[in-house]
Amino acid sequence: xxxxxxxxxxxVTVARIENSMAQTYPSRPITLVVPFSAxxxxxxxxxxxxxxxxxxxxxxxxxxxxxxxxxxTIGVGRVARAAPDxxxxxxxxxxxHVFNAAxxxxxxxxxxxxxxxxxVASGRGGLFVxxxxxxxxxxxxxxxxxxxxPDKASQGHPGVxxxxxxxxxxxxxxxxxxFQFLPYRGSGPAMQDLLAGQIDMMFVGADSALxxxxxxxxxxxxxxxxxxxxxxxxxxxxxxxxxPGFYQSVWYGLFAPKSTxxxxxxxxNAAVADALADPTVRRRFDNIEQEIPSRDQQTPExxxxxxxxxxxxxxxxxxxxxxxxx
Numbered sequence: 001x002x003x004x005x006x007x008x009x010x011x012v013t014v015a016r017i018e019n020s021m022a023q024t025y026p027s028r029p030i031t032l033v034v035p036f037s038a039x040x041x042x043x044x045x046x047x048x049x050x051x052x053x054x055x056x057x058x059x060x061x062x063x064x065x066x067x068x069x070x071x072x073t074i075g076v077g078r079v080a081r082a083a084p085d086x087x088x089x090x091x092x093x094x095x096x097h098v099f100n101a102a103x104x105x106x107x108x109x110x111x112x113x114x115x116x117x118x119x120v121a122s123g124r125g126g127l128f129v130x131x132x133x134x135x136x137x138x139x140x141x142x143x144x145x146x147x148x149x150p151d152k153a154s155q156g157h158p159g160v161x162x163x164x165x166x167x168x169x170x171x172x173x174x175x176x177x178x179f180q181f182l183p184y185r186g187s188g189p190a191m192q193d194l195l196a197g198q199i200d201m202m203f204v205g206a207d208s209a210l211x212x213x214x215x216x217x218x219x220x221x222x223x224x225x226x227x228x229x230x231x232x233x234x235x236x237x238x239x240x241x242x243x244p245g246f247y248q249s250v251w252y253g254l255f256a257p258k259s260t261x262x263x264x265x266x267x268x269n270a271a272v273a274d275a276l277a278d279p280t281v282r283r284r285f286d287n288i289e290q291e292i293p294s295r296d297q298q299t300p301e302x303x304x305x306x307x308x309x310x311x312x313x314x315x316x317x318x319x320x321x322x323x324x325x326x
Contacts, residue, residue: 025086025264026060032254033090035075037068041205042123042288046252047091049284050120053275058267062089070325071161072096073104080108084257086264089117092255095163098310102318103161104325111311115265116303117254118272121290125225126164126248127209127235129218130201131194139221139241142201146177153179153200156190161323164203166314167224167248169321171203174246194218203248206232206289224248229289249291253303265300273298 034047044066051062067075076096082088090096092114101110128139136142146153157164160183168181182199184190187208193199195217202209206229213220213232222241223229225248238246254272256265275281276292285292296302 025267026058028087029061029063030054030058030086031088032062032064033075033079033088034064034066035068035072035090035092035096036066038066042250042290043091043093043252045288046121046285046290049281050091050254050272050275053278053281054268054271057271057274070104071100071159073100073106076100076110077106077108079255079257080113082257084115084259084261086256086260086268088257089268090114090255091120092253093250094310094314097253097255097307098314099161099163099166099318101311102315103323111307113258114255115258115260116300116307117256117265118269118298118300119293119303119306120252120254120272120276120298121285121292122252123225123250124206124227124229124289124291125223125237126203126205127213127232128201128203128221128224128238129194129209129213130221131197131199132216132218133197134200134219136221137219139236139238139243142221143175143177143243146175146179150178151180154182155179155201155203156182156184156193156199157202158185158187158190159183161318161325163248163250165323166317167203167246169317171246173317175243222246230286231289251306252290253307255303269298269300 032047032051034044036043038044048064051064054062067078072095076090076092079088079090097110100106130142136145155168157168165181172178187204190202191208194202195212210232212218220235222238223235224238224246226237228235228237238244273295276298282292
């Protein structure tokens with residue numbers, strides 16, 4: 001009986017502490033870890049836009065801290081080990097919270113060591129591009145060309161296990177084609193070789209590919225998203241081009257360490273939702289081709305479901321290909 005009373009008293013105490021924390025939270029600045037270097041693409045940009053606006057709702061600054069290295073595993077690992085008090089968050093993407101768990105031997109679990117906070121945005125899709133001299137002028141013709149020329153084509157990508165590399169594997173799986181994979185130290189060097197005709201194809205972000213498409217130095221077969229890009233209305237989506245569902249859109253979500261109090265998660269989620277409803281934030285996201293999810297998709301539950309669905313889709317592909325960190 002005494003043990004039962006002690007246990008009940010402990011639960012009551014914990015509940016009071018959590019309630020007190022939620023009522024006073026936040027009482028100091030919050031750190032949002034971006035697990036990549038400053039200025040390293042859209043992850044940093046999206047994180048800074050939403051962090052800046054969350055201050056208005058929370059009454060405390062949300063300070064962005066870049067902790068790069070090992071494809072995001074160092075920064076994400078730091079947050080996994082942080083105190084579950086709502087003062088340390090991480091902005092995660094498919095690479096950090098899905099792919100890495102199947103590629104690296106991690107010291108944390110991407111699912112059980114985190115609490116989803118909110119889905120922030122999703123990219124409108126990268127571009128499926130090919131060298132200028134490629135004889136095929138549309139996606140269906142290109143797939144037919146690959147079937148007629150097995151193992152002759154090459155895809156450049158920014159590293160083993162990167163999103164473009166895995167999209168190449170997935171493309172082979174669903175089309176029954178075969179081609180070579182050539183890793184580069186980033187998309188920039190790969191694009192240079194595509195321009196020179198040294199490689200045949202790439203899956204690449206629209207921001208870096210569109211200037212070359214406009215200049216006529218490479219071909220664009222499709223937007224790997226559900227809708228056409230505002231800056232490139234003439235390029236069809238993969239659905240329109242004959243490869244329905246072949247999307248390469250990066251999602252961005254906020255995560256907190258496991259056991260962060262639910263009231264704190266709700267407060268953070270409300271701050272994100274408030275930020276995403278702001279016209280200035282929406283305009284800034286639109287300018288960088290980022291889609292803001294509907295309010296019902298901004299919830300912790302929606303982010304958790306999206307992560308789970310991606311794990312079920314991508315882990316078997318990664319494991320079947322035997323991809324491991326080099």
